[in-house]
């Protein structure tokens with residue numbers, strides 16, 4: 001089987017590429033290599049004989065059309081992904097997360113043999129009051145430029161599917177964590193700062209609740225989904241959630257415990273505007289398809305903290321950016 005994976009040098013994409021190669025796929029990895037990418041995420045598989053690396057932009061319609069020729073599945077995992085940055089520069093989110101998806105839809109729309117699996121997020125539903133869980137047909141109510149761009153992309157997917165009678169699969173996932181995630185994200189940021197004995201900036205009261213899934217459980221979910229790709233036109237949406245919902249402040253405390261650091265390193269700082277309080281997915285459809293998460297949050301978090309403690313040479317090589325400069329801009333005043 002042949003795959004085009006976009007964003008395969010990012011966090012989740014790199015795990016997917018490695019999983020597909022392990023399963024015997026031939027993989028083309030199209031990645032723009034933005035600041036969020038790290039080719040070292042592929043480890044020894046970077047030189048795997050079944051892997052072709054292409055540096056390029058999913059918005060480049062000619063390139064994606066060329067690369068999707070003859071593949072069985074296009075997996076779109078390329079995106080701008082950091083909510084905080086979407087508040088600073090929404091335009092780049094619209095370009096990659098919306099226009100890039102249209103470019104991919106164009107590439108596959110007259111190729112019925114090519115399946116498209118598009119990665120989306122629980123954030124498209126906005127903040128949910130407990131005990132609500134979003135089912136696959138729950139209404140969108142995004143709060144940030146990031147989540148709005150992901151929701152807009154999904155609307156384009158739906159429109160193409162209706163207009164051109166295309167079967168498309170959309171995976172909406174809860175928060176994912178594990179090795180290879182960029183330092184800007186919550187768990188890597190807090191872990192690496194805790195390891196260095198530095199203050200961890202916790203937004204607001206820290207009671208925002210997120211559902212956490214270990215990245216290997218997501219790759220396992222993708223394997224289940226692609227064994228049951230729809231043949232009929234329409235959007236098959238699938239939710240991937242662990243059901244383990246934890247407040248940020250508890251995650252921060254667990255990281256302190258795992259790194260043996262004092263709890264007072266966690267510093268409450270001014271919250272970000274529009275910060276959603278709670279996400280929660282109903283993932284019963286995927287469970288009936290044969291998937292359930294295997295890694296409990298407590299164990300996955302311990303493994304992740306261990307990975308960051310032991311792999312500084314990998315995670316410190318994020319492409320093309322001075323992370324210290326970004327951190328100072330984002331949190332300097334808040335921590336002062």
Ligand SMILES: NC(=O)c1ccc[n+]([C@@H]2O[C@H](COP(=O)([O-])OP(=O)(O)OC[C@H]3O[C@@H](n4cnc5c(N)ncnc54)[C@H](O)[C@@H]3O)[C@@H](O)[C@H]2O)c1
Nearest residue numbers: 007009010011012032033034036037057058078079175176
């Ligand atoms: N990480 C999570 O918790 C999470 C949760 C739900 C959904 N998602 C979704 O999963 C997908 C992957 O997320 P991630 O956390 O691995 O992201 P990431 O930021 O770690 O990686 C994104 C990758 O996409 C590449 N990229 C960015 N713009 C590109 C472009 N225009 N053309 C080609 N490549 C480009 C980057 O270089 C990078 O390698 C995204 O669609 C994201 O919205 C992530």
